[in-house]
Amino acid sequence: MRLSERSGKIESFHVRKILEMLDKRRHDPSIISFGGGAASLAPPQEMIHSLFSKLKNNPRKYSTYTPSQGIYTLRWKIAKNLRKYGVKISPEQVVMTDGGTEALFLAFSALFNPGDHVLIQDPGYFNYENPLRFLGVKAKYFRTRMKDNYQISEGELKRRLTKKTKGIVVVSPNNPAGTLLTKASIKTLARFAKKHKLWIVCDEAYRSVVFEGCYEDIYRYAPKNCVNLTTFSKSASSPGLRLGYIYGPKDAIERMVRVKELTSLCSNSWSQTAVQEFFKIKDSYKANVLIPTYKRRRNAMAVALAKYLPKAKWIMPQGGFYIYADFSSYRKGKNDVSAAEKLFKKEKVVVVPGSCFGPSGKGHLRLTFVSEEVGQIEEGIRRIARFFR
Numbered sequence: 383m384r385l386s387e388r389s390g391k392i393e394s395f396h397v398r399k400i401l402e403m404l405d406k407r408r409h410d411p412s413i414i415s416f417g418g419g420a421a422s423l424a425p426p427q428e429m430i431h432s433l434f435s436k437l438k439n440n441p442r443k444y445s446t447y448t449p450s451q452g453i454y455t456l457r458w459k460i461a462k463n464l465r466k467y468g469v470k471i472s473p474e475q476v477v478m479t480d481g482g483t484e485a486l487f488l489a490f491s492a493l494f495n496p497g498d499h500v501l502i503q504d505p506g507y508f509n510y511e512n513p514l515r516f517l518g519v520k521a522k523y524f525r526t527r528m529k530d531n532y533q534i535s536e537g538e539l540k541r542r543l544t545k546k547t548k549g550i551v552v553v554s555p556n557n558p559a560g561t562l563l564t565k566a567s568i569k570t571l572a573r574f575a576k577k578h579k580l581w582i583v584c585d586e587a588y589r590s591v592v593f594e595g596c597y598e599d600i601y602r603y604a605p606k607n608c609v610n611l612t613t614f615s616k617s618a619s620s621p622g623l624r625l626g627y628i629y630g631p632k633d634a635i636e637r638m639v640r641v642k643e644l645t646s647l648c649s650n651s652w653s654q655t656a657v658q659e660f661f662k663i664k665d666s667y668k669a670n671v672l673i674p675t676y677k678r679r680r681n682a683m684a685v686a687l688a689k690y691l692p693k694a695k696w697i698m699p700q701g702g703f704y705i706y707a708d709f710s711s712y713r714k715g716k717n718d719v720s721a722a723e724k725l726f727k728k729e730k731v732v733v734v735p736g737s738c739f740g741p742s743g744k745g746h747l748r749l750t751f752v753s754e755e756v757g758q759i760e761e762g763i764r765r766i767a768r769f770f771r
């Protein structure tokens with residue numbers, strides 16, 4: 383029997399393959415994982431307790447469908463929280479999604495037509511090209527460079543612009559590079575989008591994981607052009623909740639809700655209930671648990687990299703979960719895919735090849751610093767150094 387051409391266009395992710403490989407060897411304690419992007423902390427206890435007690439006391443109420451767009455009071459809390467960043471939106475401008483992944487799919491479905499061109503950041507998250515291709519949209523990479531702190535250059539955007547260009551996808555804090563878009567980059571992007579009537583899709587999956595500086599929200603600079611999305615997978619250390627949200631202009635959100643009714647009808651009601659509680663404690667969880675733990679691990683990885691792999695080039699991530707390093711000065715580092723495979727086989731260290739994040743990723747590896755404790759981080763970097771020697 384024949385299968386659809388559209389589904390055949392989806393390439394399976396290298397990162398998912400790594401996670402499957404890791405899952406099979408879950409019980410091998412000698413493996414060190416700098417691979418996946420799952421938060422390693424436990425979700426906040428308060429959130430879990432509150433969800434359990436609500437479910438125990440009133441299981442029917444909390445286990446039914448929610449409105450397609452998501453629970454109103456939760457969307458109200460999200461809109462209120464965004465005011466701190468100068469974003470003025472109403473709950474009608476928010477739709478709850480099944481993680482950042484569905485958010486991307488809803489946004490792309492509502493904004494772009496088959497045949498449109500969309501510019502995506504290189505390096506950037508690996509899951510933009512596939513959903514765009516699935517929808518018949520052409521993804522074109524635009525380059526951001528380490529020497530520019532991975533900021534946006536108007537020249538790069540102009541070079542890629544055609545009559546068919548309808549949008550730009552950016553990610554801040556960047557996955558894989560950990561940089562935040564500066565106010566100057568954001569203003570350039572906002573001006574460019576307004577001038578050329580383009581959508582900006584801003585992926586802010588790590589907006590709560592910022593170690594230095596403040597998160598600057600692009601939405602307030604171009605509210606008619608921007609669709610922003612995030613997820614509780616990172617901020618609430620709960621990727622299994624599969625919950626995120628999008629905010630944007632009301633008409634765009636209304637379209638996304640229509641698509642949502644096809645993909646999942648509504649997001650999980652237990653997850654939405656849990657996250658309502660999360661809003662009460664999120665600032666203290668972030669300040670006392672999330673940031674100090676991950677910052678310690680980031681610093682440990684940075685120190686070990688500088689000590690054991692002095693020829694690697696990278697910049698200190700301001701946010702996110704990863705250090706993204708160019709190992710091409712080492713002979714074995716030139717081919718990132720083969721280096722990642724061999725590192726796993728020979729040294730039992732899991733890393734992700736840079737090529738997963740765009741054409742400029744050759745010779746780079748992405749190293750997650752959130753998954754292991756400080757001692758294991760140093761040991762993992764020592765093993766990588768041994769491999770490159």
Ligand SMILES: Cc1ncc(COP(=O)(O)O)c(C=O)c1O
Pocket residue numbers: 419480481482483484507553557585587588613614615621624625626
């Ligand atoms: C930049 C970025 N966007 C989106 C996602 C997808 O989010 P979720 O896992 O909540 O679907 C991720 C997940 O790692 C991510 O790193």
